[in-house]
Amino acid sequence: MPGATGLEVLEQLDYEPKVILTTAHDQYAVSAFELGALDYLLKPFGRDRLERVLQRAQAALEARSASLLSRAKEALQPTRALSRVFVRDGNRIVPIALASIERVQGADDYATIFTSPKQYLVGIRLSDLETSLAPANFLRIHRSHLINLEYVASIEPYDATRVEVVMKSGARIVASRTGSKLLRDLPL
Amino acid sequence: MKGTILIADDEPLARRTLREHLRDLGCGGEIHEAPDGKLPLRSQTRSGLN
Numbered sequence: 191m192p193g194a195t196g197l198e199v200l201e202q203l204d205y206e207p208k209v210i211l212t213t214a215h216d217q218y219a220v221s222a223f224e225l226g227a228l229d230y231l232l233k234p235f236g237r238d239r240l241e242r243v244l245q246r247a248q249a250a251l252e253a254r255s256a257s258l259l260s261r262a263k264e265a266l267q268p269t270r271a272l273s274r275v276f277v278r279d280g281n282r283i284v285p286i287a288l289a290s291i292e293r294v295q296g297a298d299d300y301a302t303i304f305t306s307p308k309q310y311l312v313g314i315r316l317s318d319l320e321t322s323l324a325p326a327n328f329l330r331i332h333r334s335h336l337i338n339l340e341y342v343a344s345i346e347p348y349d350a351t352r353v354e355v356v357m358k359s360g361a362r363i364v365a366s367r368t369g370s371k372l373l374r375d376l377p378l
Numbered sequence: 379m380k381g382t383i384l385i386a387d388d389e390p391l392a393r394r395t396l397r398e399h400l401r402d403l404g405c406g407g408e409i410h411e412a413p414d415g416k417l418p419l420r421s422q423t424r425s426g427l428n
Binding site: 191194195202203233237241247 | 379380384386387388392396403405413415416417
């Protein structure tokens with residue numbers, strides 16, 4: 191075939207269709223199967239042979255759909271909620287209950303966890319922590335700030351579009367515009 | 379058989395015969411044809427085939 195032979199196409203595909211090779215040459219069969227072809231039809235072939243191959247292809251497609259469905263269901267299962275995180279404290283590793291975390295401030299690949307009265311620097315991105323902490327009443331109110339809503343003392347206007355959160359510890363954090371909207375939309 | 383099928387063959391007669399066989403065997407989805415090996419490698423082709 192101009193452009194690429196059937197085997198070259200198989201070699202270069204970056205997606206996974208079910209491929210049935212039809213050819214007048216039988217010497218490429220092994221290579222075709224090695225490259226993932228579902229079947230190999232030697233020309234000339236009859237309609238019966240084609241029908242059997244199509245049945246195999248249909249079965250393979252259905253098996254893949256079932257597998258995808260099963261994987262999707264697994265991915266959508268609720269993950270077990272975290273109740274604590276483990277952090278390094280000097281030369282020890284200690285558990286911190288999520289309920290004791292007032293807020294987390296991120297900076298690149300690190301985050302500082304604020305509890306009362308200590309702070310812990312951990313080597314994890316804020317976005318990764320956000321996924322784990324969201325079910326525990328934490329809210330991302332800024333690119334660099336994740337807060338525990340249980341520790342909010344008040345939410346005050348900052349400017350026309352943003353609000354400032356005052357934590358019970360006295361810390362004040364200006365929320366981003368998106369974060370401000372999330373805070374304004376919190377159920378009363 | 380359901381789904382989209384791409385027939386890649388440089389012989390027009392072979393493509394046409396195969397297309398007719400596929401229709402006769404109840405393939406109700408889309409059947410496309412490619413006269414060379416380039417089309418199957420294009421990223422746009424992946425839609426419906428994987």
